[in-house]
Amino acid sequence: MSKRNNIIQVFEHNTLYYGREYNDVSFEEKHFNALAKLNQLHNNQYFTLIHKGVKFSHYVGVVQIDGLTIEILPKIDGGDSNKFLWQKVLVNMLRATKKLKVNKVGQAHLNKQQIHLLDIYFEWFLNEMQLLIRQGLIKQYRKNTNNVKALKGKLEFAIHINKNLIHKERFYTSHQVYDQNHLIHQILSIALDIIGQFSSGTYLYSKFKRVKADFPEVSKIVVNAETFKRLTNSRKSQPYKTSLEIARLIILNFAPNVSSGKENMLALLFNMNDLWEEFVLIKLKGAANKGIEVKGQESKPFWNGINIRPDVVINIADKTYVIDTKWKNIGSSKPSTHDLRQMYVYNEYWTSFNALLLYPSLESVEPKFIAFEGAENHHCALGKLNILNGGVLNENIGEEIINWFLANDKLPVDC
Structure with a gap:
């Protein structure tokens, strides 16, 4: 089984210098230039450019450029490398x-350390495509405007006169066609072609070829973010939901000719702060029993059209807690004054008076709620949550956080 050989794995906030090798894989100046261009296209949020190098930030994921795959991985400072x-x-x-x-x-390949993040996304998409093909690809009505030999549909008179002064036997018309050459399949075809470019030489390429052979020929279109907004949900298109979501991720993160050369780039990058917030929220919702309500993305008006929004709001019996997640190892440091002021405001606006700053760690430290000076009803705590459990991601963090609050409220765990 062939796999990706030119792979460099780095941790967030690490640096790569061009002209150097990393585990016998070269990071070249053309790769640096392509990353610089990608960063410029995304408001310089992905990396920091330094002399002959790239310093990664809190974005993690995978970038492939001209045969080189770079995986940017999360890591808690001081932890296992x-x-x-x-x-x-x-x-x-x-x-x-x-x-x-x-x-x-x-998952089987992942456990054997034989697969990488890009391959997982590609395999997910190809499996979805195979499922759709087995179930039967849908047909949809579409408008076809063309010169035809029989009059059907609506005659586009002005264009007809212009094009058919000589060819009296032809008619320039707009008419409905019911076939598989519609917008959904045109989008999926673009994503499939991108995967073909980037999977060459890997174990997935033969699967790509099979899917490509079974997929109908469709018109080539230019796809951007606006294209996806034109899609409409219906009962017939519902089976396409997952494949279109993956296609959107792949197409909108594909950057052809991103550098001065001919290199194409695909970058699937995720903000680790957002990912940590979403992970905590999902695990809390999964752990919430009767009498516990968990909300995310809840905002309230603050000043002159500006809203404020804590990451998570939890209601336990007659008490409310607000949580702000921070993806960084705070160690023995204290929270910043800015963060503490923010938590004080959350307490006021949500009438919670129990605010929690939640950090990832390699050992759990139960929060101790301490009152703000001069405001005895306002409490804030710093919680450290061990994200690992037995050498894997801790899937029980929702229960741990709720148990912290139950212990603070001295409520029965029954709920």
Whole structure:
């Protein structure tokens, strides 16, 4: 089984310098230039450019450029530098937040350390495509405007006169066609072609060829974010939901000719702060029993059209807690004054008076709620949550957080 050989794995906030080798894989100036261009296209949020190098930020994921694959992995400072471990942590966080589905085949390869993040996404898409083909690809009505030999549909008179002064036997018309050459399949075909470019030489290429052979020929279109907004949901198109979501991720992150050369780039990058927030929220919702309500993305007006929004709001009996997640190892440091002021405001606006700053760690430290000076009813705590359990991602963090609050409220765990 062939697999990707030119792979560099780095941790977030690490640096790559061009002209150097990393585990016998070269990071060249053309790769640096392509990353610089990609960063410029995304408001310089992915990396920091330094002299002859790229310093990664809090974005994790995968970039492939001109045969080189770069995986950027999350990591808690001071923790194990086992890249296989942190790759599994990232994959499982993406899976928990519905940004990735690892099927049985992909999981088996992952456990054997024979697969990489890009391959998992590609395999997910190809499996979805095979399922759609087996179920039967749908047909839809579409408008076809063309010169035809029989009058049907609406005659486009002005264009007809212009084009058919000589060819009296032809008619320029707009008419309805019912076939498989519609927008959904045109989008999926673009994603499929991108996968073909980037899977060449890997174990997935033969699967790509089979899917390509079974997929109908459709018109080539230019796809951007607006294209996806034109899609409409219907009972017939519902089976396409997952494949279109993956196609959107692949197409909108594909950057052809991103550098001065001919290199094409595909970058699937995720903000680790957002990923941590979503992971905590999902695990809390999964652990919430009767009498416990968990909400995310709840905002309230603050000032002159500006809203404020804590990451998570939890209601337990007659008490409310607000949580702000922070993806960084705070160690023995204290929270910033800015963060504490923010938590004080959340307490006021949500009438909670119990605010929690939640950090990832390699050992759990139960929060101790301490009152703000001069405001005895306002409490804030710092919680450290061990994200690993037995060398894998801790899937029980929701229960741990809720138990912290139950212990603070001295409520029965029955709920």
